[in-house]
Amino acid sequence: MNRSSDDSAVPSKNALTPFSHEAASTAVPRRHVLRVALGGFAAVGMTSFGLSACGGSDDATPPDFAFGIASGDPLADRVMLWTHAQFAGLSADVPMAWEVASDAAFTTITASGNASATAATGHTVKVDAKGLSAGKDYYFRFRWGQHSSPVGKTRTLPAAGAASLALAVLTCSNYPAGYFHAYAEAAKSDAKYAVHLGDFIYEYAADGYASADAAKLGRLSQPATECLTLSDYRKRYAQYRSDPDSKNFHATLPVIAVWDDHEVANDTFKDGAENHTEGAEGRFTDRRNAAVQAWHEWMPVRTPDASNLLKIYRSFDFGGLAAMHMLETRLIGRDKQITFTDLMNPATASSAMTTLASPTRSMMGAEQLGWLQGQLAASKATWQVLGQQVLMARMAFPVSVLTALNPDNTSADAVAAGQKAINDYLTAKATAAQAPELLTDTQKALLNPAVNPLLGYNLDAWDGYPVEREIVLTTAKQLGKKLVVLAGDTHNAWASQLTLMDGSVVGHEFATSSISSPGFEEYLPTLTPDQSKAIFLGVVNDLKYADTSRRGFMLMRFTPAQATATWHFVSTVKSRSYAVDASATLSYSA
Numbered sequence: 001m002n003r004s005s006d007d008s009a010v011p012s013k014n015a016l017t018p019f020s021h022e023a024a025s026t027a028v029p030r031r032h033v034l035r036v037a038l039g040g041f042a043a044v045g046m047t048s049f050g051l052s053a054c055g056g057s058d059d060a061t062p063p064d065f066a067f068g069i070a071s072g073d074p075l076a077d078r079v080m081l082w083t084h085a086q087f088a089g090l091s092a093d094v095p096m097a098w099e100v101a102s103d104a105a106f107t108t109i110t111a112s113g114n115a116s117a118t119a120a121t122g123h124t125v126k127v128d129a130k131g132l133s134a135g136k137d138y139y140f141r142f143r144w145g146q147h148s149s150p151v152g153k154t155r156t157l158p159a160a161g162a163a164s165l166a167l168a169v170l171t172c173s174n175y176p177a178g179y180f181h182a183y184a185e186a187a188k189s190d191a192k193y194a195v196h197l198g199d200f201i202y203e204y205a206a207d208g209y210a211s212a213d214a215a216k217l218g219r220l221s222q223p224a225t226e227c228l229t230l231s232d233y234r235k236r237y238a239q240y241r242s243d244p245d246s247k248n249f250h251a252t253l254p255v256i257a258v259w260d261d262h263e264v265a266n267d268t269f270k271d272g273a274e275n276h277t278e279g280a281e282g283r284f285t286d287r288r289n290a291a292v293q294a295w296h297e298w299m300p301v302r303t304p305d306a307s308n309l310l311k312i313y314r315s316f317d318f319g320g321l322a323a324m325h326m327l328e329t330r331l332i333g334r335d336k337q338i339t340f341t342d343l344m345n346p347a348t349a350s351s352a353m354t355t356l357a358s359p360t361r362s363m364m365g366a367e368q369l370g371w372l373q374g375q376l377a378a379s380k381a382t383w384q385v386l387g388q389q390v391l392m393a394r395m396a397f398p399v400s401v402l403t404a405l406n407p408d409n410t411s412a413d414a415v416a417a418g419q420k421a422i423n424d425y426l427t428a429k430a431t432a433a434q435a436p437e438l439l440t441d442t443q444k445a446l447l448n449p450a451v452n453p454l455l456g457y458n459l460d461a462w463d464g465y466p467v468e469r470e471i472v473l474t475t476a477k478q479l480g481k482k483l484v485v486l487a488g489d490t491h492n493a494w495a496s497q498l499t500l501m502d503g504s505v506v507g508h509e510f511a512t513s514s515i516s517s518p519g520f521e522e523y524l525p526t527l528t529p530d531q532s533k534a535i536f537l538g539v540v541n542d543l544k545y546a547d548t549s550r551r552g553f554m555l556m557r558f559t560p561a562q563a564t565a566t567w568h569f570v571s572t573v574k575s576r577s578y579a580v581d582a583s584a585t586l587s588y589s590a
Contacts, residue, residue, distance in 0.1 A: 060145065061087065061088065062144055062145070062147035063085040063086055063087050063094045063096075063117070063144050063147070064085065064086055064087070064088060065083055065084070065085055065142070065149040065150065066084070066086075066242065067083075067084040067238060067241035067242060067247070068083070068149075068150055068152075068241065068246075068247035068248075068250060068251055069081070069082060069083045069140070069141070069142065069149050069150055069151075069152040069250070069251055070082040070083070070152065070250035070251065070255065070299075070300040071140065071152055071154035071250075071254040071255070071300055072254050072255040072256060072257060072299065072300030072301055072302075073254070073256060073300065073301050073302040073314075073316075074154065074155060074156050074157050074193065074254045074256075074316070075156065075157055075316070076134040076135075076156055076157045076158070076159060076317075076319075077130060077131065077132050077133070077134065077156065078128055078129055078130040078131070078132055078156070079128075079129055079132065079138070079154050079155075079156060079254055080126055080127070080128055080129070080300045080301065080302050081098055081100070081126065081127050081128075081129050081140050081142075081152075081154075081300065082124065082125070082126050082250075082298075082299070082300035083117070083124070083125055083142045083149050084117065084122075084123055084124045084125075084238075084241070084298075085117040085123060085125065085142065085144065085149070086117065086123040091119045092119070093116050093117065093118045093119060094116060094117040094118075094123065094125075094144065095114065095115075095116045095144075096114070096115060096116065096117065096125070096142050096143055096144045097112065097113070097114050097115075097142070097143045097144075098112060098113055098114075098115055098127055098129070098140065098141070098142050098143070099111075099112045099140065099141055099142075099143065100112065100129045100132065100138050100139070100140045101138065101139045101140070102136070102137075102138060102139075103139065104139050104151065104153075106139065106141070106151075110131070110132060110138060111129045111130065111131050111132060113127060113129075115127045115142070121297050122230075122234045122294070122297050122298075124297040124298060125142070126300060128302060132156050133156065134156055134157065134158055134159035134319075135155075135156060135157065135158035135159055135162070135319065136155065136156055137153060137154070137155050138153070138154050138155065138156070139151055139152065139153055139154075140152050140153075140154060150247075150251055151251075152250075152251040152252070153251065153252055153253075154253075154254045155192050155193065155253075155254055157316060157317065157318055157319065158318055158319035158321075159319055160319055160320045161319060161320060162318055162319025162320060162321040163321065163559065163560065164321070164557070164558070164559050165192070165193075165318050165319075165321050165322055165556075165557065165558040165559075166189075166190055166191045166192055166193075166555060166556070166557050167191055167192075167193050167194070167195050167555070167556045167557075167558075168186035168189055168191035168193070168194040168195070168253060168553055168554075168555055169194075169195045169197065169486055169488075169510075169512045169553060169554040169555070169556055170182060170183070170186060170194065170195070170196050170197070170488075170512060170515055170553045170554075171196065171197040171198055171199055171260070171389075171488025171489065171512055171514060171515065172198075172199040172488060172489070172491055172514030172515055172516070172517040173199065173200055173201070173240065173246070173514075173515040173516055173517075174199070174202050174209075174210050174514070174515070174516045174517040175201075175202070175214075175219050175221060175239060175240055175243065175516075176202075176206070176210055176211040176213075176214035176217075176219050176220060176221050177210035177211075177213075177214075177516040177517050177518060177573065178213070178217065178219075178516040178551070178572075178573025178574050179217070179219075179245065179516065179573050179574075179575075179576065180243050180245040180246050180249075180515055180516060180573075181245065181551075181552075181570040181573060181578050182514075182515040182516070182551060182552050182553040182568070182570060183243075183245040183246050183248070183249035183515065183553075184245040184248065184249070185552070185553060185568050185570065185580055186249055186253065186553045186555075186568075187245075187248050187249045187252040187253065189555055189568070191253060191555060192253075193253060193254055193255075193256065194249070194253040194254065194255045194256070195255070195256050195257075195324070195387050195486060195556075196255055196256070196257040196258075197257075197258060197260065197387060197388065197389055197486060197487065197488035197489070197512070198257075198258055198259045198260025198261075198262075198263065198389045198488060198489070199259075199260045199261070199262040199263070199488070199489070199514075199517070200237075200240065200257065200259070200263060200295075200299070201227075201233075201236050201237055201240050201262060201263060202221075202262045202517075203226060203227040203233075203236070203262055203263075203264065203265050203266070203275065203291075204221065204226055204266075204275075205221065205224060205225050205226040206220045206221040206222075206223075206224040206225075208221075208226065209266075210516075210517055210518055213574060217574065221236070221239070222235055222236065222238075222239045223235050223236070226275075226281075227291070228281055228282060228287055228290075229287075229290055230290035230293060230294060232290075233290055233291050233293075233294035233295075234294050234297070234298070236294075237294055237295075237297075237298040238298075241298065250300070254300075255299075255300060256316060256324070256326060256387065257299050257300075257301055258312055258313075258326050258327065258328060258387065258388070258389065259292075259295055259312070259328075259330065259389075260330060260389040260390075260488065260489055261273065261330055261389075261460075263291055263292075263295050264287065264288055264291040264292070264330070264331070265287065265291075267337060267460055268288075268330045268331065268334075269330070269334040269335060269336045269337060270330075270331055270332065270333060270334050270335070270365075271284070271336065272284045272336070274337075288331060292309050292310060292331070293309065296309055302314070310328070310331050310332050311328070311332065312326070312328050313325070313326060313327050313328045313364075313368050313371060313372075314326055315375050315379075317379070317381060318381070318558075320380060320381050320382070321381060321382055321383065321558055321559075321560065322381055322382065322383040322384075322385050322484075322558045323375070323379040323381035323383070323384055323385065324385040324386075324387050325372055325375050325376070325384070325385070325386055325387065326387040326388070327364060327368070327372070327386060327387065327388035327389075328364070328368060329363050329364055329388055329389050329390060330389070332364065332365045332367075332368060333362045333363065333364050333365020333366070333367075333368060333369075334362065334363050334364075334365075334465075335361055335362055335363070335465075337459055337460050337464055338352050338355060338356050338459050338464055339352075339459065340402065340455070340459060343356070343455060344399070344403065356459075356464065356466065357466065357467065358467065359467050361465055361467055361468065362465065362468050363462065363464075363465040363468055364468065369468065369471065369472070372386075372472065372475075373475050376475055376476060376479055376481055377479055379481075382482060382558075382560050382590060383482050383483075383484055383558055383563060383590070384476065384481040384482060384483050384484070385483075385484045385485075385486060385558075386472075386483070386484070386485045386486065387486050388485065388486065388487060389487065389488060389489050390458075390460060390461040390462060390487060390488075390489045390490075391458065391461040391462060391463070391487050391489065391490060391494065391496075391509065391511060392461070392462040392469060392472075392485045392487060392498060392509055393462075393485075393494070393496030393497065393498055393499075393509045393542050393543070394456070394463065394496075394499060394540070394541075394542050395456050395457055395458060395461065395463055395496075395536075395540055395542075395543070396454035396455060396456055396457075396463065396540065396541075397454065397455060397456075397457045397539055397540070398425055398446065398452045398453070398454055398539070399452055399453050399454075399455060400421050400424070400425060400446060400452050401418075401421045401422055401425055401539065402455060402457060403421075404417050404418040404420070404421035404422070405418045405421070405422075405524070406418070410525065410526050415526045418526075422535055422538075422539070424442075424443075424446060425446050425539065426538045426539065427443070428442075428443035428444075428446045428447050429447065429538070429539075431443060432447055458490070460489075461489070461490075466501075470500060470501055473498055473499075473500055473506045473507070474500060474506075476506055476507060477500065477504070477506045481507075482507070482563075482590050483498065483506055483507025483508070484507060484508055484509070484510065484556075484563050484588075485498060485507065485508070485509040485510070486509075486510055486511070486512070486554075486556065487509055487510070487511040487512075488511065488512055488514070489511075490511065490519070491513060491514035491517045491518060491519040491520075491551075492511070492513055492514075492519040492520055492546065492547060492548045492549075493511060493512060493513040493545070493546065493547040493550070493552075493554065493567050493569075493584070494509070494510075494511040494543065494545060494546055495508070495509065495510050495511070495543075495544045495545035495546075495565060495586045496508070496509045496511075496540075496542045496543050496544060496545075497509075497542040497544065498542070499542055508563070508588045510554060510556060510563075510565040510586075511554075512552075512553055512554035512567070513547065513550060513551055513552050513553070513554070513567065513569065514551055515551060515552075515553065515573075516551055516573045517551075519548055519549055519550075519551075520532045520548040520549065521548065521549040529547075529548050529549035529550075532548040532549075533546045533547065533548050536548070544586065545584070545586050547567060547569065547584065550569035550570070550571075550581075551569065551570055551573050552567060552568045552569040552570050552580075553567075553568050554566070554567050554568070555567075555568060555582075560590060561589060561590055562587045562588065562589055562590065563587065563588050563590070564585060564586070564587040564588075565585065565586050565587075566582055566584065566585040567582070567584040567585070568580060568581075568582045569581045569582070569584070
């Protein structure tokens with residue numbers, strides 16, 4: 001892994017404050033400075049004098065709005081607006097005006113104001129457009145003199161009494177892995193809002209994860225090196241934002257977003273990451289700060305706490321029908337992941353199991369957990385929805401199967417051993433359900449968790465933080481809340497019951513597939529999609545639906561009576577031509 005040459009862009013302080021880095025000094029021709037200043041002066045005056053008074057001389061070179069526009073974090077009376085604007089080859093700030101209208105022709109301006117895309121924020125700009133009406137579509141744009149950004153469409157949250165809600169839920173958009181067809185399909189859907197659950201970018205070098213077809217597809221990562229500095233992360237966001245489907249999606253739907261690990265580095269936790277080597281790649285805190293700053297610059301999010309950019313957990317109320325609580329599960333409170341190797345190694349198993357079951361082990365941190373409990377208690381909405389990154393449902397496999405399924409060993413003998421372990425366990429499970437008196441001693445041992453323990457196959461998910469999960473689910477049960485959890489991260493689609501340790505059902509989890517990152521079809525190449533699906537559904541008791549091979553997005557619908565997920569799968573992300581399958585759907589009643 002090579003460090004970018006622009007190391008000066010890494011913030012030097014551990015404490016995170018918004019956009020605290022200093023702008024680089026760049027020599028600017030005096031004549032162009034004058035033209036920029038005059039054009040900017042005209043733009044600043046636009047709001048006061050109306051569109052007919054828009055200034056900016058015809059020969060002035062306008063700024064480039066190359067990365068489109070976006071909106072996000074809608075409330076009933078406001079929404080965040082975003083764009084990136086820069087004069088070609090210059091670091092000068094870009095003063096402009098913004099407008100929100102009730103019609104696409106902008107004949108009725110509802111809100112307007114002035115803003116500036118500054119070098120200090122990487123030439124991104126965000127404004128909080130206030131004074132809007134609840135549950136209404138709006139159009140928005142940014143202006144520099146006579147020149148305009150693309151026009152976007154957004155929507156405020158509904159007023160009390162909402163009877164229906166449609167959300168497009170997305171995650172894991174990997175540029176080199178393939179095209180962003182899921183963004184295109186979400187924009188075409190009847191969703192009114194979008195929820196992005198993280199991995200908006202991936203941090204790897206151009207020859208890293210999921211890049212085998214990148215050159216053929218014309219989607220090699222930029223910068224070519226792994227993202228380590230603020231400059232690196234900004235360039236990576238710019239590339240992802242340059243994708244036409246991404247631009248159209250963000251111009252069509254207001255997005256409510258949180259980050260996952262790849263916005264920083266793979267398998268991030270509060271003190272480091274699997275894909276970070278302390279020292280050789282600089283300090284993790286510097287890398288984290290740079291990554292988080294870039295996320296706040298490039299995402300249309302409202303910052304809950306300007307003094308701490310890590311604190312992105314926040315709630316949205318959809319007219320009393322659903323309250324959605326967006327969680328931060330990576331950087332604030334997450335303890336380091338336990339590895340399956342540690343649990344299986346006789347020398348470390350006892351210590352690892354003690355750590356796994358520790359009552360203080362945390363994914364969210366005590367402050368955020370208390371906040372969530374307070375939000376759940378205070379909300380009167382019909383549905384309580386957790387928008388978060390990783391699977392919360394129990395995805396427990398017996399150790400006999402986990403040890404036999406080794407994706408790093410695909411030899412004939414290893415494949416046969418894995419199949420035998422699965423068949424033996426499923427046969428024992430079926431026998432116990434149909435004719436328990438026929439169980440052999442070997443089968444009884446397979447089904448005895450004291451002999452053949454059940455462990456989460458992915459300890460980076462909530463299976464690696466079982467006590468805190470129990471606290472969250474117990475809170476929902478004690479409060480009598482109708483709980484729905486949204487999840488991403490795995491690149492596969494799932495639906496599960498959410499159960500306490502005693503087996504009682506508390507709620508339901510719906511997980512979306514990835515936009516482009518590969519799933520089990522790549523991780524377990526010796527198994528067909530039907531085989532891997534059958535294994536998961538057969539082994540995992542709480543699992544009710546699985547798709548382990550297709551990319552896409554999930555459309556969540558809420559009514560007072562039901563929560564319904566419909567998975568929209570694209571046939572390929574490796575070709576511009578593709579088909580869509582939206583036949584998979586699952587509902588739960590309130």
